[in-house]
Amino acid sequence: xxxxxxxxxxxxxxxxxxxxxxxxxxxxxxxxxWYRQDPGxxxxxxxxxxxxxxxxxxxxxxxxxxxxxxKREFSLRLESAxxxxxxxxxxxxxxxxxxxxxxFGDGTRLSIL
Amino acid sequence: AQSVTQPDIxxxxxxxxxxxxxxxxxxxxxxxxxxxxxxxxxxxxxxLKYFSGDTLVQGIKGFEAEFKxxxxxxxxxxxxxxxxxxAEYFCAVGAINYGGSQGNLIFGKGTKLSVxx
Numbered sequence: 001x002x003x004x005x006x007x008x009x010x011x012x013x014x015x016x017x018x019x020x021x022x023x024x025x026x027x028x029x030x031x032x033x034w035y036r037q038d039p040g041x042x043x044x045x046x047x048x049x050x051x052x053x054x055x056x057x058x059x060x061x062x063x064x065x066x067x068x069x070x071k072r073e074f075s076l077r078l079e080s081a082x083x084x085x086x087x088x089x090x091x092x093x094x095x096x097x098x099x100x101x102x103x104f105g106d107g108t109r110l111s112i113l
Numbered sequence: 114a115q116s117v118t119q120p121d122i123x124x125x126x127x128x129x130x131x132x133x134x135x136x137x138x139x140x141x142x143x144x145x146x147x148x149x150x151x152x153x154x155x156x157x158x159x160x161l162k163y164f165s166g167d168t169l170v171q172g173i174k175g176f177e178a179e180f181k182x183x184x185x186x187x188x189x190x191x192x193x194x195x196x197x198x199x200a201e202y203f204c205a206v207g208a209i210n211y212g213g214s215q216g217n218l219i220f221g222k223g224t225k226l227s228v229x230x
Contacts, residue, residue: 104149
């Protein structure tokens with residue numbers, strides 16, 4: 001009954017370091033998403049994958065890369081972390097289609113010093 | 114472009130009082146609308162959704178929402194608030210062609226609900 005699992009839950013990085021956030025879902029969903037949440041900004045879409053083998057940019061993709069490893073897994077990579085990327089990152093998954101609700105993980109809280 | 118506005122950043126209500134959280138959307142066609150709740154330190158949980166048909170939809174935890182096309186609104190209501198309802202609430206619209214692809218949600222900035230004993 002796991003749903004969407006994100007690892008790690010917390011991380012502190014130094015400016016310039018790289019890191020990969022992991023996300024896995026066990027609901028056989030086609031679509032997966034990465035969001036960042038900042039105070040007063042709501043959730044903003046970074047990248048999404050409508051189906052296995054495809055990825056597309058969202059609203060705020062700069063400084064990030066993604067990999068849809070297989071149907072279950074969708075990772076987010078920060079190649080050279082910057083303090084502006086300090087945020088809470090959420091992964092979500094859904095069946096394909098804009099009428100489908102998204103299911104969220106518990107988030108990764110990332111601080112960049 | 115699609116957008117969602119939640120006019121109230123923070124609302125405080127007394128336990129047992131009624132609640133209404135406002136949501137206005139901008140969308141060219143009939144929207145798919147959602148309300149999510151986020152407890153501190155947690156991810157987002159779906160409360161309810163509207164696709165078509167009956168404009169009053171029931172959700173979990175005693176919440177309901179009413180779709181009003183003429184006002185482009187989808188307000189969330191609860192008749193009697195419990196202390197455990199203190200959380201942040203997000204309204205979202207399902208976007209058909211965000212960036213040219215399907216299946217994305219546009220979120221409002223959220224309304225934080227505090228409950229007084």
